[in-house]
Amino acid sequence: MTGPRTRELLAREAAHLAPGATDEAEAGGRVFATGAGSVLTDVDGHEYLDFAAGTLTQSLGHCHPDVVAALTRQAGRLWNVHDSATEDRAALGELLSALLPEHLDTYAYFSTGAEVVEAALRVVAAVAEPGRNRIGALRNGFHGKTMGARMLVHWDIGHQSFAGNSILGYSPYCYRCPLGLTYPSCETRCADLVVKHVATKPQISALVFEPVLGAGGVIVPPPGYWEKIAQACRDNGVLLVADEVLTGGGRTGAFLACTWLGVEPDLVLLAKGLGSGFPFAVLAGRSDLLRSPEAAAAGSTASTFGGNPLGIAVALATLTVLDRDDLIARAAALGDRLAAGLAELRERHPMIGDVRGAGLLFGLEFVRDRETREPAPDLARAVYRAALDAGLRTALGGHILRLAPPFTLTDDELAQGLERLDRALRQVGPC
Known part of the structure; x- marks a missing residue:
């Protein structure tokens, strides 16, 4: 039960705190x-x-001493010089290179998950061939609350609609299959429809996806789902953009959920656990994409707080402990x-x-009746x-x-x- 100090503070802040x-x-x-x-x-x-690890951010637990020491040390030295190089930035890139798949060897640094999603969308728009002006995403997905992230999953607010640029495919929600089928006799029909409507359409430039859908209810794909989709995207020139803001950094028992699922993405988005709860995010990708002239114009990977020295120090300490231990x-x-x-x-x-999950990420779905669900x-x-x-x-x-x-x-x-x-x-x- 809540105590008196808690009730007092909640009452005080209620006078000024916006709801939501x-x-x-x-x-x-x-x-x-x-x-x-x-x-x-x-x-x-x-x-x-x-058992929520902050907001799935505290992979090392709260206030890990190595991370606290790194942040404290950096806080007394330097906070922000925009996107200029700092002492730790090269070391972070080298450590990421050792932890990520070999083909993901180029990085840009940001501050939040939504910000790195927007950065990835800019890269896709910059490198897309003429005519490839639409993007694929998955139903039940979540990529943040900024405009581009909302547009991906057709999340309109109020009476305004800005969801015209993405095509949605079916996520592998086996417990509530929207097609009324049952795995494995369904033969992953949901994946076939993603292939049909997203992966093989000539106007699609990329598929932005969560390998395991997080906010949508920890939707874990069955065998065969990603194998079909990833191969079709590869065969048809559709970029695979993996949103691993929630799953990246080991949450599913592998550094990337994509690795566990056998998917080779072109771009990967990381945040949350990467910085032990400190705002920090990484866009990792193939060199030919992130270094292409179209995506590498001056300022294209810069933001006010992106890659600041404090975030770099925290991420470097977090990943060092993750690897060392x-x-x-x-x-x-x-x-x-x-x-x-x-x-x-x-x-x-x-x-x-x-009950469904992988590694240290699980979802419990509550129902009134198991028959009706x-x-x-x-x-x-x-x-x-x-x-x-x-x-x-x-x-x-x-x-x-x-x-x-x-x-x-x-x-x-x-x-x-x-x-x-x-x-x-x-x-x-x-x-």
């Missing part, structure tokens, strides 16, 4: 004060295991245990219709709040809870988190 917060912030009603590793503490002293392998191993634990919870709690956002919200009261923070969105703990989670913390989630489920509904 996330479901989790509005439903949770917490004021966090400190974080260390996998544990958050609110202003009243209550502790929470953070073999934390991606740790994420994969923890993910296997988390998957087994969540499967057991699904067996005991009928309100969980589906009617979404139950009220149940998801109630479980989210009960879990907070039990000392477990997850990520709430509609009728889905996402779980994405830090890679530094201990075995005991994993067990405690599952026990607290079970307690919350039992409180909300009978087994």
Whole structure:
């Protein structure tokens, strides 16, 4: 339950704070004060295991000492010189080159996920052949809230429509197949339709996609889906632009989800966990694209805060720890245990219709009835709040809870988190 200091601060800020917060912030009603590793503490002293890792940003946990030291050291030296070179920038490029697939050897630095999406769209527009003036994307996808990112998924606001330039394909949402089919007898018909309407259309320049859809509900593709689409795009000259803002940096048990899925993208977008929660993003791509005269005009990869020395220092420290401590392998191993634990919870709690995920990224889909699969956002919200009261923070969105703990989670913390989630489920509904 919330404490007196929390209630006081929330009441004070309500006088001036615009509405529109996330479901989790509005439903949770917490004021966090400190974080260390996998544990958050609110202003009243209550502790929470953070199975949302900030907003899927704290891959190393909160306030990792190496990252804090790097940021503190840089904060006392230099903050911003626009896009001029700094001491750490070359080292970051070299480390990224060692972690990413060999063909992704050229980088541009930005500050947020949405900003790097917009940068990728500019590259695609610059290098596209005449006539290739449209872009493909996936239904249920999310790429940010800026205009270009919204246009990709036809996200209109108010009475204005700006969604005319993209063609949407079906995402591999097997639990709620829009075609009414069942895997594997469907033979990934959704992928066939993406091939037909996106990959083979001469006016399409690129397909922008999340390898595993995150905000859309942790939609994990079945075998065969990306194999069909990626090959068709390659055969027809359609660029593959992987939005790994959420999945990149090891979240699915591989540095890129694309690598795990066997997809070779032309451009990759990274943010979130790359900077341990500090605003930092990377556009990684093939040299022939990012160094092409059309995409490399003066100022094309510059922005006010993009690649600032603080972000460079944090990203370099984060990736150094990730590599040094073999934390991606740790994420994969923890993910296997988390998957087994969540499967057991699904067996005991009928309100969980589906459990899906990869590595340390999972989604629980709440339903009113497993036969009808009617979404139950009220149940998801109630479980989210009960879990907070039990000392477990997850990520709430509609009728889905996402779980994405830090890679530094201990075995005991994993067990405690599952026990607290079970307690919350039992409180909300009978087994």
